[in-house]
Amino acid sequence: MKPVSYRDRALSMDGVDLSSIAAKAGTPCYVYSAAAILENFHAYDVAFENHPHTVCYAVKANGNLVVLRLLAGAGSGFDIVSGGELYRVLKAGGDPAKIVFSGVGKTAAEIDAALSAGIGFFNCESEPELALIDSLAHRRGVKARVALRVNPDVEAETHHHISTGRLAHKFGVDIGGAEGVYERARPLENLALEGVSCHIGSQLMNPRPVMDAVDRVMALIETLRARGFCINHADFGGGLGVEYKPDDAAPAIGEFVAALRARVAGKNLHVMIEPGRSIVGGAGVLLTRVLYRKNTGGKEFVIADAAMTDLIRPALYDAYHEILPVRENGRGKMIADVVGPVCETGDFLARGREITEVLPGDLLAIHTAGAYGFVQSSTYNGRPRAAEVLVENGSWRVIRKRETYEDLIRGEE
Ligand code: LLP
Numbered sequence: 317m318k319p320v321s322y323r324d325r326a327l328s329m330d331g332v333d334l335s336s337i338a339a340k341a342g343t344p345c346y347v348y349s350a351a352a353i354l355e356n357f358h359a360y361d362v363a364f365e366n367h368p369h370t371v372c373y374a375v376k377a378n379g380n381l382v383v384l385r386l387l388a389g390a391g392s393g394f395d396i397v398s399g400g401e402l403y404r405v406l407k408a409g410g411d412p413a414k415i416v417f418s419g420v421g422k423t424a425a426e427i428d429a430a431l432s433a434g435i436g437f438f439n440c441e442s443e444p445e446l447a448l449i450d451s452l453a454h455r456r457g458v459k460a461r462v463a464l465r466v467n468p469d470v471e472a473e474t475h476h477h478i479s480t481g482r483l484a485h486k487f488g489v490d491i492g493g494a495e496g497v498y499e500r501a502r503p504l505e506n507l508a509l510e511g512v513s514c515h516i517g518s519q520l521m522n523p524r525p526v527m528d529a530v531d532r533v534m535a536l537i538e539t540l541r542a543r544g545f546c547i548n549h550a551d552f553g554g555g556l557g558v559e560y561k562p563d564d565a566a567p568a569i570g571e572f573v574a575a576l577r578a579r580v581a582g583k584n585l586h587v588m589i590e591p592g593r594s595i596v597g598g599a600g601v602l603l604t605r606v607l608y609r610k611n612t613g614g615k616e617f618v619i620a621d622a623a624m625t626d627l628i629r630p631a632l633y634d635a636y637h638e639i640l641p642v643r644e645n646g647r648g649k650m651i652a653d654v655v656g657p658v659c660e661t662g663d664f665l666a667r668g669r670e671i672t673e674v675l676p677g678d679l680l681a682i683h684t685a686g687a688y689g690f691v692q693s694s695t696y697n698g699r700p701r702a703a704e705v706l707v708e709n710g711s712w713r714v715i716r717k718r719e720t721y722e723d724l725i726r727g728e729e
Contacts, residue, residue, distance in 0.1 A: 319349035319351065319598070319707075320334075320349075320601055320681065320683065322644055325644035326642065326644070327640060327641075327642045329349050330349050330351050330352075332707045332711065332712050334347065334603060334642050334681060335642050335643060335679055337603065338603045338679050341703050341705050341714055342703060343603050343604050343605040343622070344602060344603060344604045344605075344620075344621055344622035344702040345602070345703045345718075346601070346602055346603075346685065346705065347600065347601050347602075347705045347706075347712070348378070348380075348599050348600040348686050348704070348705070348706050348707065348715075349599045349706075350386055351707075351708070352599035353383065353386060353387070353595060353596055353599045353686075354386065354387075354390055356569065356591075356594060356595040356596075356599065357387055357390050359569040360591060361391065361392075363569060363573035363574060364573055365577070367577050367580065368587065369586065369587045369588065370414055370436075370586070370587075371588075371589055372392070372394055372395040372414065372415070372416050372551075372590045373387050373393070373394055373395065373590075373591065374395040374591060374593075375394055375395065375396050375401040375404060375405060375592075376397055376401065376688075376691060377592025377593050377596050377597070377686075377691070378592070378686055378687055378689070379404050380690070380704055380715055381408045382706055382715040383715075384404060385408040388405075388411065392414070393410075393411065393414030393416065394410050394415050395415075395416050395418055395554070395592075396415055396416070397417070397418050398419065399423070399425065399426035402415070402430055402433060403429075412435050412436070413435070413436045415430070415433070415435040415436055415437075416437040416438075416588060417430050417437070418439040418441075418515070418590070419441070420441045420487055422438075422448075424448060427448060427449055427452050428452050431449075431453055431456050432456070436461065437511060437513075437549065437588075438463070439462075439463050439464075439465045439511075439513040440462050440465060441465045441487060441488050443489075443500065446464075446501045449506075450501075450506045450507050453507065458506065459507065459508050460508065461549075462511065463511025463513040463549060463550075464488075464498065464501075464512060465487065465513045465514060466489055466490075466494045466514050466533065466536065467480075467482070467487060467491060468491050468514050468533060469482055469490070469491060469532075470482075470516055470525045470528045470532070472516045472518075472555070473517075473520065473521070473525060474519045474520055474557075475633045475634075480515060488513075491532055491536060494512075495536070495539060495540065498540055509545055510546060510547060510549055511548070512533050512547060512550050513550070513552075514533050514551070514552060514553055515551075515552075515554060515555065515590065516555060518555050518557075519557045519558070519593065520555045520556060521557040521564070521566060521567070522567075523556070523567045523572050523575060526552065526572075527579065530552055530579050531579065533550060533552070534550075534579060537550060548586055549586045549587075549588060550585050550586075550587055550588070551587075551589070552576065552587065552589050552590075553589065553590050554589065554590040554593070555591075556569065556572055556591055558594055558597040559598070560635065560636050560637060560683075561636050561638065569594060576589075595687075596687045597684050597686050597687035597688075598686065599686040600684070600685050600687070601681045601682060601683055601684075602622055602637075602681070602685040603622075603679060603680070604621050604626075604665075604682065605620065605621050605680070606618055606620055606674050606675065606676050606677060606678045606679075606680065607619045607676060608676055609675065609676060615652075616651065616652040617652060617654075617655055618652045618655070618671070618674060620654055620656060620680060621656070621657065622656055622682065622702070623656025623657055623697070624656055624662065624663040624696075625656070625658055625697060626689070626690075626701070627665060627682060627692075628694075629688060629692070630666065630667075631660075632692075636666075637666070637683055637684055638682075638684065639654055639665065639671050639683070640672070640681050640683065641679070641680060641681075642678075643678070643679065644672075645672065645673070645674075647674075649670050649672060650670070650671060650674075651668060651671075652671060653669070654671065654680070657699075658697045658699070659697060665682060690702065690704055690716075695719070695724055700718060700719030700720060700723060702718060703717060
């Protein structure tokens with residue numbers, strides 16, 4: 317389901333007029349559909365059928381407390397990568413037992429906070445990290461359940477900044493050496509070595525590399541079991557792509573999970589996955605108002621009030637986000653760079669893009685902005701961060717206030 321569509325020439329989300337939200341909440345402003353988020357979560361959950369599983373939503377994609385609370389209420393677990401994300405999930409009422417802690421550089425304080433909260437699993441990325449978790453668990457008199465994150469050495473076929481599964485990447489340990497790592501960790505008495513995890517990259521439009529990784533992990537699990545390790549969990553990470561361009565074709569969540577399920581059926585394994593983008597990406601838009609038009613250097617510029625500080629994906633990954641006018645205006649098309657007010661040439665939302673002709677004052681909706689949008693925003697150039705809004709049951713509310721100038725200087729002397 318696409319939550320955003322035109323009704324009487326006006327763009328609406330789940331029946332709620334986006335221009336009325338912009339008029340009251342101001343711009344730039346992120347708007348998310350609760351229904352779409354829940355639909356995507358359920359698509360994962362239902363597709364596992366009766367295979368034991370936990371869908372651990374990747375908090376990094378969109379960590380707003382209300383979004384987390386929505387997912388916690390639906391039974392979601394959470395994939396976290398920092399103490400800050402742990403704090404958010406606990407504040408949102410997430411079940412600690414369904415939290416998995418990933419990340420290549422966990423600090424002692426973060427590990428200790430996670431042990432104190434009683435999280436479900438640590439996805440460990442190195443031998444020194446295993447040793448640290450063991451010693452901190454010892455001090456607390458607990459046993460930490462851990463999975464080693466292995467690097468299956470597959471090519472994820474995505475942007476090089478968000479591909480993580482090759483040996484040259486900083487993540488995990490080489491799958492070829494994993495057996496040795498488990499053996500060396502065997503004597504660590506405060507670790508329960510019960511799992512194996514992997515994550516090969518993000519925005520994957522082809523599920524085949526993930527399935528290759530699953531096959532490699534399953535082979536490792538067989539070997540580890542033969543060596544007497546009680547491996548009862550496998551975490552296959554996140555990564556499923558979403559449709560940014562009109563002609564993109566992302567794998568369907570149900571089919572993806574079915575292919576995964578077929579590979580783990582009858583293997584006596586609790587399966588975890590960590591989807592982020594595919595749950596929230598398509599569920600959000602960024603609303604921005606056109607400030608100016610100008611033509612310079614033979615190029616047409618649309619200057620909007622949203623910048624790279626609000627949505628950095630185009631600048632950082634050359635990402636494409638569909639841009640549509642919130643009111644269908646019957647004007648023709650134009651080719652323009654849609655840019656923000658920030659003093660950087662790299663501050664753009666689209667370059668050389670064919671869009672409907674727009675004029676100052678018009679509202680634009682930047683599509684598929686629910687994932688890695690607000691969370692990657694900054695206050696560079698003295699720009700307070702945008703408001704976030706949730707559309708739910710036919711109405712809307714602000715779920716994060718627009719930042720103020722006071723917020724910008726908080727903590728400064
Ligand atoms: N699990 C781990 C260990 C991860 O590193 C990630 C994403 C996920 C799960 C969730 O992946 P997803 O299902 O969302 O693809 N900022 C970039 C994306 C970075 C992804 C980092 N890791 C972007 O805007 O495209």
